[in-house]
Amino acid sequence: MQVISTNIAKPTTIIFDGEEVITGIYKTPTNQPVYLGKETVKGDEVTDRENHGGEFKACYLFSENHYAYWKNLYPNLNWDWGMFGENLTVKNLDETKIHIGDIYKLGSALVQITQPREPCYKFGVKFGTQRVLKQFVKHGCPGTYVRILEEGFVKTGDYFELVEKAKNSISTAQFYSLLFSKIKNQEHLKLAIVNEALPPSKREKLREYITS
Numbered sequence: 769m770q771v772i773s774t775n776i777a778k779p780t781t782i783i784f785d786g787e788e789v790i791t792g793i794y795k796t797p798t799n800q801p802v803y804l805g806k807e808t809v810k811g812d813e814v815t816d817r818e819n820h821g822g823e824f825k826a827c828y829l830f831s832e833n834h835y836a837y838w839k840n841l842y843p844n845l846n847w848d849w850g851m852f853g854e855n856l857t858v859k860n861l862d863e864t865k866i867h868i869g870d871i872y873k874l875g876s877a878l879v880q881i882t883q884p885r886e887p888c889y890k891f892g893v894k895f896g897t898q899r900v901l902k903q904f905v906k907h908g909c910p911g912t913y914v915r916i917l918e919e920g921f922v923k924t925g926d927y928f929e930l931v932e933k934a935k936n937s938i939s940t941a942q943f944y945s946l947l948f949s950k951i952k953n954q955e956h957l958k959l960a961i962v963n964e965a966l967p968p969s970k971r972e973k974l975r976e977y978i979t980s
Contacts, residue, residue: 769928771874772832773857774802775850776812782893791890795850801923802855804877804916809855823915824882824967830854830911831861837907842895853891854911856922863909863941869934869965876920878931882965884910884944905948912940915965937963952977 775795781788792813803810807822814821830852839847849857863884870881887905892898904910938946938956946956957978961971 769861769872770859771856771922771924771926772859773797773849774800774922774924775855775857776802776809777850777853779813782890784889784893789890791893793853793890793894795853795855797849799924801875801921803919803921804874804879805919806916812855824965824970825913826916827855827879827914828853828885828911829856829858829861829914830885831863831909832857832859833861834907834909837909841903842900845895851894852885852911853894858928861911863912863944864939866912866940867934867937868940868943868960868963869937870930871917871932871934873929873931874920875922875926876918877916877922878918878920879914880917880965881934881940882913882915883967883970884912884940884947886910886947908941908944910940910944934963934965937965946974954978954980 774797776798777792777795779790779792780794781790804827807826808814809827866881868881868883872879887901889898891904892901936959938959942956943960946952946960957974960966961975963971
């Protein structure tokens with residue numbers, strides 16, 4: 769996996785249900801290194817602190833490989849890296865191969881795979897339709913947030929170096945399916961609720977679905 773773009777946002781005001789909302793989803797390439805802090809990317813707009821930023825959502829990664837699929841669906845949008853609100857656009861990020869808890873050296877930072885992105889209405893506003901939320905979930909390629917174990921700079925061209933593979937974990941794709949499927953895989957649930965790379969609130973919510 770390799771970083772092909774570093775992206776940050778300035779606060780942008782959108783209208784939803786007749787109300788003004790400030791968002792940081794409108795990210796654009798910086799063409800310079802970014803600093804990954806413990807709770808956010810330095811200089812990036814994170815307005816909704818309840819759902820973005822923080823220990824388990826400090827930085828969002830999305831795969832460059834999925835752009836072609838979405839460009840085909842929405843050819844009239846103004847396409848550039850950062851379109852999905854990601855801080856880092858990553859070549860060859862494969863949700864079926866990265867696992868919750870994997871640790872990577874990236875630039876001068878040390879990062880850990882945490883949770884995939886769950887789309888909200890702001891994503892729908894950016895794409896011009898709320899239908900994109902269901903399309904995003906169905907496509908099953910959500911990218912991932914990372915926890916910053918050691919702060920540091922990341923630049924375009926940096927490669928991910930696997931430092932520690934998570935044990936007894938599930939892939940980001942499997943976890944995403946777990947979040948949205950009506951019939952949840954019980955073995956995956958049992959692995960998820962003890963995985964400390966996931967926020968406690970998320971693990972407790974999933975615990976409610978265990979039936980055996």
